[in-house]
Amino acid sequence: MTDTLPRTRPQARRRRQDSRWSRPRVALMILGIVLGLLTIFPLVWMVTGSFKTAAEVNSASLLPADPTLDNYRYVFTQVPFLRYMLNSFIVSATVTVLALWFHSMAAYALARLKFKGRDTIFLLIFSTLLVSLPVILIPTFVVVRSLGLVDSYAGLIVPAIFNAFGIFLLRQFYVSLPAELEEAALVDGASYWRIYRSVILPLSRPILSALAVFFFLANWNSFVWPLTITSDPDLRVVQLGIATFQQQYAGDWNYVLAAATVAALPTLLMFFFFQRQIVESIKNAGFK
Amino acid sequence: MSAVTVSRTAGRARVGSGGAAGTGKATQGRRQRRAAFWFLLPDSLGLLVFVVVPMVLAVVLGFFRMDGFGSFEFIGLGNYVRMVGDPQFWSSVRITLLYLVGVVPAIFVVGLALALLVQQRIPFVGAIRSALFVPYVISLVVVAMVWEFMLSERTGVVSRLLGAVGMNDLAFLGEPNLALGTVVVITVWFQMGYYMVIFLAGLQDIPGEYYEAARIDGANAWQRFRTITLPLLRPTSFFVVVTATVSVITGGLDLVFVLTGGGPAGSTTLLIFYVYEQAFLFGELGYAAAIGSVLVVVLLAWSALMFAVTRGGRFDND
Numbered sequence: 001m002t003d004t005l006p007r008t009r010p011q012a013r014r015r016r017q018d019s020r021w022s023r024p025r026v027a028l029m030i031l032g033i034v035l036g037l038l039t040i041f042p043l044v045w046m047v048t049g050s051f052k053t054a055a056e057v058n059s060a061s062l063l064p065a066d067p068t069l070d071n072y073r074y075v076f077t078q079v080p081f082l083r084y085m086l087n088s089f090i091v092s093a094t095v096t097v098l099a100l101w102f103h104s105m106a107a108y109a110l111a112r113l114k115f116k117g118r119d120t121i122f123l124l125i126f127s128t129l130l131v132s133l134p135v136i137l138i139p140t141f142v143v144v145r146s147l148g149l150v151d152s153y154a155g156l157i158v159p160a161i162f163n164a165f166g167i168f169l170l171r172q173f174y175v176s177l178p179a180e181l182e183e184a185a186l187v188d189g190a191s192y193w194r195i196y197r198s199v200i201l202p203l204s205r206p207i208l209s210a211l212a213v214f215f216f217l218a219n220w221n222s223f224v225w226p227l228t229i230t231s232d233p234d235l236r237v238v239q240l241g242i243a244t245f246q247q248q249y250a251g252d253w254n255y256v257l258a259a260a261t262v263a264a265l266p267t268l269l270m271f272f273f274f275q276r277q278i279v280e281s282i283k284n285a286g287f288k
Numbered sequence: 289m290s291a292v293t294v295s296r297t298a299g300r301a302r303v304g305s306g307g308a309a310g311t312g313k314a315t316q317g318r319r320q321r322r323a324a325f326w327f328l329l330p331d332s333l334g335l336l337v338f339v340v341v342p343m344v345l346a347v348v349l350g351f352f353r354m355d356g357f358g359s360f361e362f363i364g365l366g367n368y369v370r371m372v373g374d375p376q377f378w379s380s381v382r383i384t385l386l387y388l389v390g391v392v393p394a395i396f397v398v399g400l401a402l403a404l405l406v407q408q409r410i411p412f413v414g415a416i417r418s419a420l421f422v423p424y425v426i427s428l429v430v431v432a433m434v435w436e437f438m439l440s441e442r443t444g445v446v447s448r449l450l451g452a453v454g455m456n457d458l459a460f461l462g463e464p465n466l467a468l469g470t471v472v473v474i475t476v477w478f479q480m481g482y483y484m485v486i487f488l489a490g491l492q493d494i495p496g497e498y499y500e501a502a503r504i505d506g507a508n509a510w511q512r513f514r515t516i517t518l519p520l521l522r523p524t525s526f527f528v529v530v531t532a533t534v535s536v537i538t539g540g541l542d543l544v545f546v547l548t549g550g551g552p553a554g555s556t557t558l559l560i561f562y563v564y565e566q567a568f569l570f571g572e573l574g575y576a577a578a579i580g581s582v583l584v585v586v587l588l589a590w591s592a593l594m595f596a597v598t599r600g601g602r603f604d605n606d
Contacts, residue, residue: 020411029410035402036419037475043422045445046434058443102330109327113320121328127596128339130534130587134541134560138567138576139342139349162334192323221427223542228568239429243546246433253437260430271425275418278425282482283489 023271031198037228040097041266057254071258075245081262083234091156091226092219093238097210099161105209107170112182115159122171122275129164132224141228151232159229160219166211169284173207174200213274217267238263343584349501350578355571367578377579379554380562383468384537385429387558390472391479392532398476399483399528400521404513406484406492421481428478432546435474436461464555467548474543479535483528491517531592534587561585 019025038258049057050071059065067263075081109115110122133140140159181203182195190198199207222241230236236244242259249255271278334505350367354360371377374463406417423431438445447457460470502512518525541560544550550557550565559567560577567576 004386020409023488025408025410028405028408029412029416032405032410032416033412036416039481040419040422042434042438042477044424045438046430046518049437052599053439058440059444060448063437074343102334105327106331109324113324113327114317115321115324118324121332123595124340125331125335125590128335128343130538130540130591130594131343131584132338135538135580135583135587136339136342136346137564138580139345140338141567142345142349142577143337143551144575150345158334159338163330164335164339167331192327195342196327200333205448217425221429223427223429224545224564227545239427246546256433264426264430267425267427268381271418279421279485281385282485 009115017073026166043268046257046264047261049253050261052254054182054252055068055256056160057257069252072262075258075262079241079259080233081238081241081259082234084238086267087156087235088220088238090153091160094153094217095160096215098157099163099166099207099215100212102161103166103194104170104201106167106209107174108200110167111171111174112177112200113192125164125167129168132163133159137224137228144229151230151235153235156226156235156237157230160222160225165269166215169203169211169281170207173204177203196222206280207284209276210284213270213277214281217278220267319494321575343588346577346581346584349574352574352579353573354370354577357571360574367575371578371582376554376562377559380557380559382555383555384559386468387472387475387540388536389535390469391475391536392529394472394481395483396525396528398480400487402480402484403487403491404517406588409486417484419478420484423478423480426478428542429472429546431478432543435470436547439470440516442596462552464553467555470541471543471547474547475536479532483532486528487524491523494520496530516563526597530590537583538587 039236045062048062048064051067051069052059053066053068053070056065105132106125110118110125142157144150149158177200181199185195185199221239222237223243226235226237226240230240242256242263245259247258302570304517351362351364352360353363353366387534387568402420404418406413410416416494441447441457441459450457458466460466498520499512502516507515538560540558541564544556544561544592545564548556550561559580563576563579563583566579
């Protein structure tokens with residue numbers, strides 16, 4: 001794109017290409033900034049709106065004329081928002097830890113151990129890759145209900161742990177590790193459990209942390225499963241909490257925006273701190 | 289618990305390997321089998337109970353009339369017959385296909401275009417990338433709320449902007465002809481960053497020398513894109529089309545639930561939402577399961593196709 005400009009002497013051309021501030025690059029930068037601002041505009045609008053008064057929230061000005069924290073105070077006093085956030089945290093953290101543990105174990109066996117039926121098991125797991133919870137929502141609900149887990153933390157947590165996606169990615173990673181890794185340990189008579197614990201797990205720290213961020217975000221943001229499996233207000237997770245809140249306060253946008261901002265804040269913070277991990281895990285998901 | 293078991297067998301195997309080499313190898317094979325069993329146990333059990341059983345159950349429940357209180361009655365193919373004659377079912381299939389046709393090509397083009405943009409060495413490219421990606425980390429409940437707020441008739445910021453440039457106010461979510469299009473735009477908005485990152489990874493895998501060579505041969509930017517970028521990006525493009533298709537078919541439930549509730553006049557009732565509606569609003573669990581089982585079969589066929597085409601999930605070049 002940079003050399004659509006007429007070319008002059010080679011030296012001048014090189015100087016222009018080396019410079020980040022060459023004219024075509026500045027033009028692209030302006031395009032990128034405009035697109036970026038358009039993209040984040042809805043979120044900025046949400047945050048600034050949450051600081052506006054009820055009278056001002058529908059105004060067309062971006063910044064509040066008279067910024068107020070009342071909306072947040074109202075949200076936290078009218079509904080047990082901290083409880084919702086705690087519930088979401090408990091569920092997301094537990095799912096993430098257990099899922100990473102189980103998936104890395106399964107992936108290790110599928111990638112590094114030789115046993116009969118391994119390919120069949122892998123094929124079976126792969127075949128469930130695309131079948132996500134929303135698709136089998138009703139039968140899963142029936143299963144979880146017959147296990148007596150309706151309206152419980154277990155009902156929120158356990159069905160969310162198992163998906164072929166994590167196993168698949170970790171297996172791809174373990175297959176790519178050199179075979180010599182375990183050999184020394186095996187000659188020393190180490191158990192496979194010890195090899196997994198002290199050779200494989202430490203090596204997988206980058207991919208595990210990438211997946212951890214990803215799993216935590218997905219579970220923090222999940223809505224339909226908690227909606228289906230819980231009715232007890234004490235078990236309400238944050239997404240369910242704000243959706244219920246919106247139904248009660250429809251039209252009171254200043255309150256609704258404050259509630260939405262509170263629910264989105266942890267994910268935004270995670271994005272700013274763990275952007276690299278999130279991007280890494282998406283790149284890994286490209287099945288490379 | 290598994291740790292104890294595995295290390296005990298390990299200890300035994302070590303004693304065994306002290307003997308003849310042949311038996312040592314056999315013991316090691318058994319050792320590996322036993323270890324593999326314990327390593328695979330938690331996930332296999334969980335996938336069995338919470339994925340495989342529900343998949344089978346979707347088909348089985350489809351043969352029953354079942355309500356939300358647990359009473360059920362075998363009705364054979366009754367639900368499937370009903371499905372064929374249910375105009376709302378076919379309407380939801382049509383809407384899902386329209387959603388698919390709206391979202392997948394748009395996300396492909398937008399994702400690739402953004403990747404090409406942020407691949408350039410331009411100032412502030414890191415911040416631009418972050419801004420383009422950030423909607424992806426927001427929950428769909430929040431996404432739905434923010435857009436509902438912005439698209440409010442008369443008072444919303446979009447309607448004010450349209451008014452400022454002299455255009456008529458539009459009921460983006462209230463008009464059956466516009467609502468699905470609005471849902472498509474919102475879907476592209478929050479997913480484009482994800483596909484941008486995938487395309488970016490694909491672009492980075494293309495060796496820079498190819499472009500150098502083409503440049504020396506005098507190829508212009510468009511020619512380089514068409515003869516180098518697009519062909520070499522084929523595995524990535526394939527992956528994007530497959531995942532976008534699946535995520536469009538299976539996703540969208542949260543968004544539609546909060547944003548439109550399937551309306552107005554059923555114009556955003558995607559198939560996945562129709563299943564939910566039948567099950568939990570009308571208490572028709574059996575009928576809902578029957579519709580769901582159709583989705584399960586479609587997705588299994590997709591997986592099989594994907595497995596065959598990619599030879600077990602290898603999306604790289606051959």
